[in-house]
Amino acid sequence: MAIAGPLEHVAERIERTITAQQRVATACAGSIVAAAEVVSGAFRAGNRLLLCGNGGSAADSQHVAAEFVSRLYREQDRPALPALALTTDTSFLTAYSNDVGFAGVFARQVEAHGRPGDVLMVISTSGRSDNVLRAADAARRRSMRVIALLAADARLAREADVAIVVPVRDTQVAQECFLTVEHLLCELVERELFSPES
Template sequence: MRQHVLGSIDVKQRLLVECEREIQQAAGLLSQALRSGGKVLLCGNGGSAADCQHLAAEFVSALSHDFERPGLAAIALTTDTSLITAHANDFGFSHIFERQVQALGRPGDVLIGISTSGESENVVRAFRCARLQGLRTVALTGSGGGRLLALGDVCVRVPSTNVQHVQECHITIAHLLCMLVESGLVVAQPVAAAAGWGVGHGK
């Protein structure tokens, strides 16, 4: 137990040293898209699918009650079981996110793909479709980056090959991205006021 926790702490410390610039860049893309009326799409498999839903919930609802804001447009492409099972059954599992990006993505949106290996075929296909449609892309991966490294406008590579530690860092990165986006909205007060920021959410 101690070995696992200490290992996780070590990876997070290296994340702060090695990935700070990429995390800031990713937050910048998200802030720009949301201030311009765009949205965030998210895709991943397994635990990464859960992380997609977690981050989408933080954007649409709130990270905390410390900062009053309206909901931010974010959609996890992992939640519609009817669509996913229908399309996977008819056309194959590797197309389930690509199809949703094609249908829902618009220029100016951002697609976040979460994959510890960076090699998940359905996420790779979604990124290729996103680039063709004018979306920006952010990849959260392990140390190698896989194919997503070349396909992402920004790729945050957690400095570890331990899948569990990578996943633990991914949710930390998700919270950081949401926090930084909210901080950016505070800095951009004139833009925020014009767009209706500052409307309180329910408590």
């Protein structure tokens, strides 16, 4: 079997991502809209969005929170929206992980920051990370809604109020699809809350 050259590899890889994005458009559009409605409703009621995930999903959590607090479109002059990534406080993350354990690192922050009516968005390619599952459990105990952005139909997909399950097995491609979903979520929320018709 011949190994493809760099140009062929690039073309094949981009084609794989395009195909995956098309599958996301078909399989996930309804759940993306549902998630945007949950987040819009929470913001409209004066509640917050908390986000968490591990590794690349931790970075995604920060990215989404930044889009809501700042704004997705530079031209959009709007108030800041209260979103908080639970992946950024290195003093807490290292202290709690060292002293207590990593499994509760997000749940503890949900207990500190989450209020009834808030939303927790968990981002996970596997949907099986113990610390993410515990965060979702903590959110439900606090009467929060849970949105799960996943690349696997794991337990979390069945327990979330809204599950966006990207139908992609390749982790890298799934993460690329996550970014599209995340930007769409921000865009739909901004349209719902700040468009002239809203």
